[in-house]
Amino acid sequence: MESARSTEYLPRLRLDELLEELQVRIDGVRGTQDRVHSLLEAVLSVGQELDLSHVLRRIVEAAVVLVDAEYGALGVIGEDQRLAEFLPVGVDKERIEAIGRLPSGHGLLGELIRHPQPLRLGELSEHPASYGFPPNHPPMRSFLGVPIRVRDEVFGNLYLTEKRGGREFDGEDETVLSTLAVAAGVAIENARLYEEARHRQRWLEANAEVTHSLLSGVDETRVLELIVEHARRILAADLGVLMLPVAGTDELQVALAAGTDAEAHRGLVLPRRGTFGGAAFTASEPVTSTDVQNDPRITVGPQRWERSPIHISEPTRHSLI
DSSP: OHHHHHHTTOOOOOHHHHHHHHHHHHTTOOSOHHHHHHHHHHHHHHHHOOSHHHHHHHHHHHHHHHTTEEEEEEEEEOTTSSEEEEEEESSOHHHHHHHOSOOOSOHHHHHHHHSOSOEEESOGGGSTTOOOOOTTOOOOOOEEEEEEEETTEEEEEEEEEEEGGGOOOOHHHHHHHHHHHHHHHHHHHHHHHHHHHHHHHHHHHHHHHHHHHHHTTOOHHHHHHHHHHHHHHHTTOSEEEEEEEOTTSSEEEEEEEEETTHHHHTTOEEESTTSHHHHHHHHTSOEEESOGGGOTTOOSSSOOOTTOOEEEBOOSSOEEO
16 A cells, blocks of 8 residues: 555656666767676666665665776765765775764865866875875775766765776776766656655644544643654654743743653753753744754753754744754
């Protein structure tokens, strides 16, 4: 039943545009028939996914195989023109933890953000924008990067390093990777639209359940718990809390909490100044943060998670984190 309903929301691929673009680019691949076959398999594989996170992972995995690179990554560009997401392939979990903070878009990676054109280097350290690697980073010399466009928007970049056998990436590698990037843009667009449709459907179902509970005379506290839990689940949040103003004071109390560390938050009384709840009351509009740990608006309250976003909406009488 779920798959049948989901199919209704599948957006139509821009097949004519995609096939025309792929044909032009495939004509530029002068290699063996096996390589063209591998490219087409990769394009089809990427296009089969609908979950955006799976699409992105499949893209970078296919890219590494197609151009015979030891390492690869896909960087998603955020609104601030920095890397909002970075998905590496070829580096194990232990090495990633040893390296520490993932790239944010400085140096050579930022070069493709500033100038979204294919970039191919035999020795990446010789590029003016390169300023070395952090400790514990594997050595990398050859480099190939191409942008991924979703219609007219640059969604992110594919970064490939260390052509196997000590070789350099060539023009054919660039053509192959650019071809994959075209298909990737269409696949990402479809995954985005599909996810938006599913998101709307989940909100409609949640609204219907809340409305039914209200009309059925369900206890008010239970309805509020239902609202918090639905919001937390749909937004994929670790924690959801409902904060109410304490009468006659300038404080807020956590009336409901659900999710990770809910017990540590439930019943907390916090000042409006220095908390997101207070920020929402003051702004009378949704308040968000992309870096909870370092957000200057938060000066009091329990421990926050590193880089975890918190979303707060401020209806007329309460605040929902």
